[in-house]
Amino acid sequence: xxxxxxxxxxxxxxxxxxxxxxxxxxxxxxxxxxxxxxxxxxxxxxxxxxxxxxxxxxxxxxxxxxxxxxxxxxxxxxxxxxxxxxxxxxxxxxxxxxxxxxxxxxxxxxxxxxxxxxxxxxxxxxxxxxxxxxxxxxxxxxxxxxxxxxxxxxxxxxxxxxxxxxxxxxxxxxxxxxxxxxxxxxxxxxxxxxxxxxxxxxxxxxxxxxxxxxxxxxxxxxxxxxxxxxxxxxxxxxxxxxxxxxxxxxxxxxxxxxxxxxxxxxxxxxxxxxxxxxxxxxxxxxxxxxxxxxxxxxxxxxxxxxxxxxxxxxxxxxxxxxxxxxxxxxxxxxxxxxxxxxxxxxxxxxxxxxxxxxxxxxxxxxxxxxxxxxxxxxxxxxxxxxxxxxxxxxxxxxxxxxxxxxxxxxxxxxxxxxxxxxxxxxxxxxxxxxxxxxxxxxxxxxxxxxxxxxxxxxxxxxxxxxxxxxxxxxxxxxxxxxxxxxxxxxxxxxxxxxxxxxxxxxxxxxxxxxxxxxxxxxxxxxxxxxxxxxxxxxxxxxxxxxxxxxxxxxxxxxxxxxxxxxxxxxxxxxxxxxxxxxxxxxxxxxxxxxxxxxxxxxxxxxxxxxxxxxxxxxxxxxxxxxxxxxxxxxxxxxxxxxxxxxxxxxxxxxxxxxxxxxxxxxxxxxxxxxxxxxxxxxxxxxxxxxxxxxxxxxxxxxxxxxxxxxxxxxxxxxxxxxxxxxxxxxxxxxxxxxxxxxx
Numbered sequence: 001x002x003x004x005x006x007x008x009x010x011x012x013x014x015x016x017x018x019x020x021x022x023x024x025x026x027x028x029x030x031x032x033x034x035x036x037x038x039x040x041x042x043x044x045x046x047x048x049x050x051x052x053x054x055x056x057x058x059x060x061x062x063x064x065x066x067x068x069x070x071x072x073x074x075x076x077x078x079x080x081x082x083x084x085x086x087x088x089x090x091x092x093x094x095x096x097x098x099x100x101x102x103x104x105x106x107x108x109x110x111x112x113x114x115x116x117x118x119x120x121x122x123x124x125x126x127x128x129x130x131x132x133x134x135x136x137x138x139x140x141x142x143x144x145x146x147x148x149x150x151x152x153x154x155x156x157x158x159x160x161x162x163x164x165x166x167x168x169x170x171x172x173x174x175x176x177x178x179x180x181x182x183x184x185x186x187x188x189x190x191x192x193x194x195x196x197x198x199x200x201x202x203x204x205x206x207x208x209x210x211x212x213x214x215x216x217x218x219x220x221x222x223x224x225x226x227x228x229x230x231x232x233x234x235x236x237x238x239x240x241x242x243x244x245x246x247x248x249x250x251x252x253x254x255x256x257x258x259x260x261x262x263x264x265x266x267x268x269x270x271x272x273x274x275x276x277x278x279x280x281x282x283x284x285x286x287x288x289x290x291x292x293x294x295x296x297x298x299x300x301x302x303x304x305x306x307x308x309x310x311x312x313x314x315x316x317x318x319x320x321x322x323x324x325x326x327x328x329x330x331x332x333x334x335x336x337x338x339x340x341x342x343x344x345x346x347x348x349x350x351x352x353x354x355x356x357x358x359x360x361x362x363x364x365x366x367x368x369x370x371x372x373x374x375x376x377x378x379x380x381x382x383x384x385x386x387x388x389x390x391x392x393x394x395x396x397x398x399x400x401x402x403x404x405x406x407x408x409x410x411x412x413x414x415x416x417x418x419x420x421x422x423x424x425x426x427x428x429x430x431x432x433x434x435x436x437x438x439x440x441x442x443x444x445x446x447x448x449x450x451x452x453x454x455x456x457x458x459x460x461x462x463x464x465x466x467x468x469x470x471x472x473x474x475x476x477x478x479x480x481x482x483x484x485x486x487x488x489x490x491x492x493x494x495x496x497x498x499x500x501x502x503x504x505x506x507x508x509x510x511x512x513x514x515x516x517x518x519x520x521x522x523x524x525x526x527x528x529x530x531x532x533x534x535x536x537x538x539x540x541x542x543x544x545x546x547x548x549x550x551x552x553x554x555x556x557x558x559x560x561x562x563x564x565x566x567x568x569x570x571x572x573x574x575x576x577x578x579x580x581x582x583x584x585x586x587x588x589x590x591x592x593x594x595x596x597x598x599x600x601x602x603x604x605x606x607x608x609x610x611x612x613x614x615x616x617x618x619x620x621x622x623x624x625x626x627x628x629x630x631x632x633x634x635x636x637x638x639x640x641x642x643x644x645x646x647x648x649x650x651x652x653x654x655x656x657x658x659x660x661x662x663x664x665x666x667x668x669x670x671x672x673x674x675x676x677x678x679x680x681x682x683x684x685x686x687x688x689x690x691x692x693x694x695x696x697x698x699x700x701x702x703x704x705x706x707x708x709x710x711x712x713x714x715x716x717x718x719x720x721x722x723x724x725x726x727x728x729x730x731x732x733x734x735x736x737x738x739x740x741x742x743x
Contacts, residue, residue, distance in 0.1 A: 011168075012175055014114075018095045018129045019173045022088050022120060029085045087118045087281045094170040095120060096130045097207045100141050101164040102149070110163060115141050117206055118281050133206045134218075134248040141165070142214035167207075195612065198646040198698045198727055200679045201275040205237045208587075216548075216581055217242045220249055223575035226527075226549045226566045230607045231597065231724035232588025235550040236694055239523050240276040242548060246521060247282050260285040261519045261542075263293075265526040266308065268687075269694045271678025286519070290534065293541070294500045297507065297515065302453070303494045308654065308675040310497035311690050314558050315653050318714060329482045330498040331559065334531025336568070337473050342502055344469040345459055346509055349450075350385055351377065353458075356447050359396055361440055366399045372447075384512040386450050393448040400440065452507040456499070460487045501533040508540040516541050526693060527551030527569065528561045535572040547573055554605055555721055557690055558714060582606065588696055590614035593730045597723045600741050602716060617723070617730035619705075619742055628733045629660075632701055633667040635731055636684050644698035644729065645682040650722040651703045652710070654688045660703050661686040689718040692725050700726035703733055710739035 096116035103110050113131055115138050120130035131138050140149045140162060150159045169176040169192070193208055209217065216238050219225055229235035243260055250256065257277075262285060264270040270287045277284050291306050298304060314330070317323030332338055356372040358365060372392065379388050459466055460483050467475075476482060489496055495503065507513075522542050524530070528551040538547075549569055553561040570578050585608040586594050594609035596617045622628045632649060639647055649670065651657040661672040664686065673679065673687040679695070687695075702722050710719045719741060723730055732742065 008175075008178075011178055015095070015170065015173070015175050018114075018120060019092060021122065021129055022092045022095060025120075026085060026088050026092065029081055029088070033081050033085060083281070088120075090279070090281070091116055091118055091120065091130070093172055097168055097170070098141050099164075099166045099168070100162050102137070102140060102160050102162055104158060104160040107160075113137060113141070117204070117279075132248065133209075134245045139214060139218060142209050143211050195728075197644060197682075198696050200272075200646070200681050202237065202240070202273045204276055204279045205234060205241065206280070209238075209241065210585070212581070212583060212585075213238045213241075216583075217245050219579065220246070222577050222579040223546045224549065224570060224573050224578040225547070226569060226578070226580045227551075227583060228563065228566065228580070229550065229552055229583035230586050230605065231552060231555060231720075232586035232594070232696075233552075233583035234587060235552070235583060236273060236525055237276070238583070239525065239548055239550050240273060241280070243285055243521075243523065244277055244280040244282050247285075255520060257283040257285045259518060259520040260523070261516065261521075262287045262523040263525065263538075264289055265529060265693055266291075266691060267676045268673060268678055268691055269525075271680070272695055290500075290530075293515075293537075294504060297504050297513075298495075298500075304500060305495065305497040306675065307497055308691065311557065312653055312655065315690075315714070315718070316655070318712060325478055325481050325485060327558065328476050328478055329485065329496075331531075332476050332479070332482060333498045333502055334533045336532040336572075337470075337475075338502060339505065339533050339536050340473060341459075341466065341469050342505055342509075344471075345455065345465075346385070346506070348469060349455060354389075354447050357443070359444065361400050366396055384510055386511040389448040389450065393444060396444060397441075450510055452510050453503060455510070456503055456506055457487075457490050460490065501531065501537050504537050505533060505540065508537065513541055516545075517543075519545050521546045521548070523547075524549045525551075526555070528553050528556040528565060531559075532568055532572060535569055539573055547575070549573075554601060554603075554717070555693060555724075556717060557693075557721075560713070584608050585610060589724060589726055589730075590728060592616045593723065593726050596730065597720060599743055600716070600723060601720050602741060614728055617726075617732065619732045619734070619738070621738070622733060622735050624735060625663075625704075628703065628735060629663045629667060631733065632664060632703070635699075635701060636668055636670070639699045639729065640684075646697045647684045647699040647701065648692065648695075648697040648725060649684070649686045649701045649703055650689055650692055650725065651686065652689055652715075652718060654691075656704065657686050657688045689722045693721055695725055696727055697725055698727050699729040699731070701731045701733065704735075705732045705739050705742060706734040707737040707739055710741060715739070716741045 094116075096114040098115040100113050100115075101110050102113055114129065115133050116130040117133060118130070119128070119132045119135070121128050133141075136151050136153050137158075139151050143149075144162055146162050146165065148159070149162045150157050152158075164180060166178055166180050168178045205213075213234060216225065216227055219242075227235055227238070229238075239262070243262070246255055246260065247257060250259075262270075262273075264273070264287060266289055270289065274284060274287065289307070294304060310330075314323060314326060317326065354373075354376070356369045356376070358369050359367045359372070376388060376392060381388070383391075459469075466479075466483060486496075486499065489499075519542050522538065522545045524538070524547060527549045549566075551561075551565070553563060553565060566580055570580075584606045587610045589597065589609075591609050591611050591613050592615065594607070598605070598607055620631065622631055636647055649660060649664065651660050654675070657672060661670060664670045668684070670684045670686055673685050673691060675691065679685060685697075700722065702719070705719065710716065719739065723732070734742075
């Protein structure tokens with residue numbers, strides 16, 4: 001028997017042994033689950049039947065707490081068993097994907113370490129069948145070739161030698177093939193995985209994590225980790241695997257899924273990535289968008305423009321004067337300069353605009369105007385203005401209460417001496433007392449209440465105020481028109497998207513914010529699309545959190561961006577331990593599509609394409625839009641017959657996508673993605689370019705790539721984003737004159 005055949009028999013035997021163990025565990029745990037469910041229901045029933053539901057009695061509270069402790073224990077027991085069952089069900093078809101043989105320095109024995117998405121351990125014998133990919137020792141598989149290696153264990157650095165590295169293709173509990181490799185991920189595995197069709201949901205990449213990606217995933221020391229990654233480098237996948245790793249490592253630091261937040265560019269993308277963590281055996285963490293943060297903070301107080309509405313407006317009006325002013329307004333209100341003006345506005349309000357008054361109640365002076373002002377300005381606690389004023393208000397009201405008490409005592413004396421009119425006198429006097437107190441409170445709140453939106457309006461309404469506060473700061477050339485347009489919008493009780501971050505900054509600085517006090521780690525995706533003002537808001541909302549910030553400066557939408565952007569992020573978030581990493585290898589698109597996209601970009605970037613070769617992109621001219629619709633319909637039929645399951649027709653903006661969808665839907669079945677929808681199934685989708693960011697499709701068909709549609713640098717970036725969504729095929733249609741970016 002040759003060496004490969006012997007190894008094959010050995011591997012088949014080990015796989016059969018592992019699968020058999022998992023199946024036994026599934027059977028046993030399923031039986032346990034039924035019993036644990038019964039105990040949980042019984043403990044909850046006991047608590048309900050044997051304790052009071054409301055009490056102030058300390059003894060009864062202690063009794064309730066004992067029952068509650070038992071219920072919590074039974075719940076945790078049930079949940080842990082259920083989670084283990086779910087993990088084993090995922091693993092039984094493919095328990096592991098890799099193996100390395102390791103001998104620790106100073107020892108002769110060889111450990112065979114099998115790597116999978118979770119641990120498979122016999123707790124009776126302590127035999128480890130499979131190690132979780134996040135375990136410290138598993139890092140060797142991703143980071144080292146044959147020879148010397150080391151990993152960071154709880155006890156310190158462990159050194160040794162890697163003697164063998166092996167990768168597997170296991171499906172339906174059967175070994176399809178294996179091969180030995182000297183580097184972490186051999187091209188065969190990557191080629192096979194990257195050649196697959198796209199999925200409606202993002203998939204995990206534990207089988208193909210690269211060395212540089214593993215560095216990002218396992219970093220636990222850095223407080224601010226900034227990752228610049230080219231299109232298709234797996235930035236978001238890496239971030240999600242980093243979350244899974246932090247939750248795994250968080251067993252030691254008590255980091256739970258409710259302590260982590262992912263800020264995605266839009267709701268479509270949030271839904272697209274929602275399956276990765278469950279695939280890895282973890283609960284989903286809090287996912288949100290900046291739009292949702294704004295909505296939660298402001299409620300329904302005024303009409304708020306969304307990000308997609310802003311983009312539609314900016315893109316569609318880019319060539320006219322109004323669009324130009326809007327773009328300058330967006331840049332100004334997102335700038336660090338405007339944040340400094342807002343800081344000065346807050347100071348100016350505190351020192352110059354609060355009109356303190358002498359406070360009287362029933363003819364008795366409680367506080368003079370100067371006493372109140374001195375107390376407010378000399379407050380060294382550092383608490384926000386609203387809380388300082390509220391505390392001052394409560395202090396004054398505490399002085400009012402004794403006066404009210406004396407009035408009520410006098411009232412009782414009057415009632416006692418009256419004959420027959422006690423009720424009328426009492427009711428009238430109390431009403432009078434309430435009215436006086438209400439009136440007093442209204443007078444008091446003339447200077448103790450602060451409205452952040454009113455203050456923002458004053459900035460634009462009070463002539464000359466913004467210029468005075470700006471001082472030596474550089475203002476846009478069209479600042480007068482920006483002020484005028486903002487004033488008009490605010491008067492209509494409408495808030496443009498670019499005003500949301502400044503308003504939220506003012507609100508948080510003036511009132512303080514405890515919205516996200518439990519969040520300890522924040523993932524910010526598509527970092528290049530946020531402005532300094534938004535990062536200032538993040539700093540206020542997530543005061544004590546660590547950050548992972550991911551972006552690609554070449555995929556910014558309405559603004560130019562370069563690597564200096566990350567310097568601004570670092571300076572604003574101001575963490576002691578900051579690390580910047582670069583992912584320069586693209587894995588999503590074929591080599592031909594990647595090369596086409598790089599030429600389209602028109603500038604050199606540090607980009608290395610994974611060499612997966614497929615057909616060249618096609619640029620196709622058609623005389624009329626009607627002919628383009630028919631050609632796209634024929635393409636859709638053809639590509640579906642070829643076995644491609646995910647096709648995107650990418651238009652420039654939503655209104656164009658709606659028009660194209662209407663036309664195509666008369667010819668074939670296509671679905672339209674709207675701003676708050678998600679891609680829940682395979683098929684043919686029509687989507688605007690800016691909403692496709694982060695997504696991927698087997699086939700991308702770009703509609704309307706003519707000069708009239710794509711001619712500015714802004715347009716170039718949108719076209720680049722659209723083309724880099726394609727995995728296997730890219731077709732670009734235009735009529736009229738071709739976009740100058742397509743060479």
